[in-house]
Amino acid sequence: MEQQIGSEGVAEIQVDEYFMGFTVEVVSKACFGNNYSGGEDIFLRIRGLISTMSSRAIFKGFPILRYIPTKSNRESWRLENEAILEGAENMSDIGQESMEQYLVDNFKNIYLASKSVAISTSWSLMFLATNPEWQDRVRAEVLEAMGGQKLEPSMLRKMKTLKMVIYESLRLYPPAPMLGREALQDLHFGNIHVPKWVNTWISVAKLHQDPKIWGHDAHKFNPERFSNGVSGSCKQPHVYMPFGFGPRLCLGQNFAMAVLRILLALISPRERSWPRAHDGEIWFGSDSNNNAEEILAEILHEQPLVRSSTPPPAAGRAHLRAGG
Ligand code: HEM
Numbered sequence: 001m002e003q004q005i006g007s008e009g010v011a012e013i014q015v016d017e018y019f020m021g022f023t024v025e026v027v028s029k030a031c032f033g034n035n036y037s038g039g040e041d042i043f044l045r046i047r048g049l050i051s052t053m054s055s056r057a058i059f060k061g062f063p064i065l066r067y068i069p070t071k072s073n074r075e076s077w078r079l080e081n082e083a084i085l086e087g088a089e090n091m092s093d094i095g096q097e098s099m100e101q102y103l104v105d106n107f108k109n110i111y112l113a114s115k116s117v118a119i120s121t122s123w124s125l126m127f128l129a130t131n132p133e134w135q136d137r138v139r140a141e142v143l144e145a146m147g148g149q150k151l152e153p154s155m156l157r158k159m160k161t162l163k164m165v166i167y168e169s170l171r172l173y174p175p176a177p178m179l180g181r182e183a184l185q186d187l188h189f190g191n192i193h194v195p196k197w198v199n200t201w202i203s204v205a206k207l208h209q210d211p212k213i214w215g216h217d218a219h220k221f222n223p224e225r226f227s228n229g230v231s232g233s234c235k236q237p238h239v240y241m242p243f244g245f246g247p248r249l250c251l252g253q254n255f256a257m258a259v260l261r262i263l264l265a266l267i268s269p270r271e272r273s274w275p276r277a278h279d280g281e282i283w284f285g286s287d288s289n290n291n292a293e294e295i296l297a298e299i300l301h302e303q304p305l306v307r308s309s310t311p312p313p314a315a316g317r318a319h320l321r322a323g324g
Helices: 016-032 038-052 063-066 072-094 097-130 132-146 159-173 252-265 292-302
Strands: 178-182 188-189 191-194 199-203
Touching: 016 097, 016 252, 097 132, 097 159, 097 252, 132 159, 132 252, 159 188
Parallel strands: none
Antiparallel strands: 178 199, 188 191
16 A cells, blocks of 8 residues: 555555555454554464465365374464464463363454455455446445545445445455364264264355356356345355354454445545546545544444354364364
8 A cells, every 4th residue: 555656647556465454453453452563473473373274184174184293283283382372361361271272262263354354355456446337336335425524334334335345255255265164973964974073164165156056147246146135145145154154153244344344435535536447447545534443443332243252062172273
């Protein structure tokens, strides 16, 4: 976001790092009363943990592989112990070991969550840039909802097109493309036997683009499919699961949608008269009257956007392995 627009009015802007910094800041403040400088160190180490974890054998589904002291497993254990437990030291007065582990797991998820919000913001912007007609629609809607005023939480409800765009980008590029579940006991699905402690993985990305479910344009960006909400979007709306499903459903879903809508609404320019963007371009606005953090603080003050978590069914075993 630092680059200046050139004399022709067009510049290439690297936004990913900015979004990452912003979402860590927001999530840190909302969840821990911390700021980015406080959370940055933990976040950087967790980033290391994520890249180490992704080089591990998640697709093999054999839990035993997690306990073999390979180079990447050892690196992962080191990062978990030193980075996350250190990060969570403010919570150490909780006492019980399982509760501590439970908190640490949630702590990890929340930091991973910042990354998901940043990824979704980047993809939504990319789609708006490559679909100028949707960019126009979103801009017109945001301008109308705001009516030249400071962005208020109540205005977000009027930004239906923007919500449709976000839903569609979460459909095409879900930040958590695979969801994992570990069998806590032997299970049978028809003639499939899943032994105890085996992991099963659901490919959310594949479900989200199945033409049998979403129709012939399943691979295309078409936010219109969400004009009647998620329930009217396809033949089997329960397969739309960017935020997961069941008792482990994302705790920050509403919060994430609010951050995404605020960020994108504030990025949309204030000027009606700007010409239509060329394919691949997006018009950015800047408005010093509007501060995304302030608006979020107001929203958080008004309503609890992060509901309290369901305790794990068996303390210490029901760790989330994907998402956030
Ligand atoms: C676009 C942004 C986000 C996406 C796509 C996302 C997605 C997910 C997914 C797929 C899961 C796993 C659900 C399952 O296994 O069924 C999850 C879990 C979770 N998410 Fe998010 N998330 C996002 C943002 C957030 C934010 C901002 C927070 C908190 C501020 C958050 C907090 C959590 C927590 C605590 C869990 C664990 C829930 C549990 O195990 O009970 N997420 N998220």
